[in-house]
Amino acid sequence: MKRLREGFSTGTAAAGAALAALTLLAEGRVPSEVFVPLPPFDDGSNLARLPVEQRSCRPESPSCAVAAVCKDGGDDPDVTSGALIVARVNLTKGVCGDIRIDGGDGVGRVTLPGLPLPVGEAAINPVPREQMRIALRRYASEKNLSRQALSVVISVPGGAKLARRTLNPRLGIVGGISILGTQGTVRPFSHEAWKATVRQGLNVALQTGCATVCLSTGRRSEALLRRRYPELAPQAFIQAADFVSFSLKTAGVMPFAGIVWGCFFGKLLKLAQGMENTHARKGDIDFERLADLCLRSGARCADAVRAATTAAHALDDIRADGRGQEVLLEIAARAAARAAGFAGRPVRIHLFHPDGGLLCAA
DSSP: OOOOOOEEOHHHHHHHHHHHHHHHHHHSSOOSEEEEEOTTOSSSOOEEEEEOOGGGOEEEETTEEEEEEEOOOTTSOOTTTTOEEEEEEEEESSSTTOEEEEEOTEEOEEOSTTSSSOTTSBSBOHHHHHHHHHHHHHHHHHTTOTTSEEEEEEEOTTHHHHHTTSSHHHHTEESEEOBOOSSSEEOTTOHHHHHHHHHHHHHHHHHTTOSEEEEESSHHHHHHHHHHOTTSOGGGEEEOTTOHHHHHHHHHTSOOSEEEEEEOHHHHHHHHTTOSOOOGGGOOOOHHHHHHHHHHTTOTTHHHHHTOSSHHHHHHHHHHSTTHHHHHHHHHHHHHHHHHHHHTSOOEEEEEOTTSOEEEEO
């Protein structure tokens, strides 16, 4: 199996672009590559090598230069991969060594509480800000520029359009993408990145006054939950993917009045079995156990369910049975009990059919 290639975050790209712009100011040349420090920034030995986008670099005055790095997300399907991250660096008057960081075109602005930045700030997260400051201060110290104050503005051409394909609008980040990266690098299909998104979404829901939070396994189940709860704000709906245990535990310790979980049959079965992660690679559906449940409910479809190879086939057999609804209610009740165990309090379960109908709730 081919090993997936790692990439680097937008925060690392922004730090690289800023360092390239400062190099252009100090040395009068555009570097072909820069070396950017990666978290945890302890001894300075952990560095990322980034190529500089030569055609996008230019001096604008003796005290201002622009440089850019193309974001490379590796094999991760990130919408920002391939985007140009541009930094404009100015030598300014001010406190020696001070570095002010702001966002320009294509970088979003925070409009809702609950994010790790105050309302009104550019959506450049704390770690990328620190990454930029460390990279620039190290270089300034080497080149005897420490007495200068610096102003850095990060922009992303086309960032506003890219942001429509992210969760930014729901999180109250408007006008562009976020500059992210807690690790500095991007691991393909990173679980930690998705968990961070779930946690961030829950924080925004809480801080914007959402009394009920609706967790779902994906876009379709979220859309169906929205139909069931049209009165709730967009921030109340969070796609938790397969991270059922993590998401419910995180929501459970927050003072929401209600927690809802919406999913389809296969994910519900895995939750009822007690799985903490419902991804296909994390475990199989126990059709034997499902058949026994059908038998105890008086359904005649037990043998057919036992022979099923997919959740969809089992669901068809159960729904065709006269006692099928009782079976579904029992599965939903078991899933609700498991969910409550993860969250530490009751969780409302909604089971949807792929055609959009509600099969049952518990």
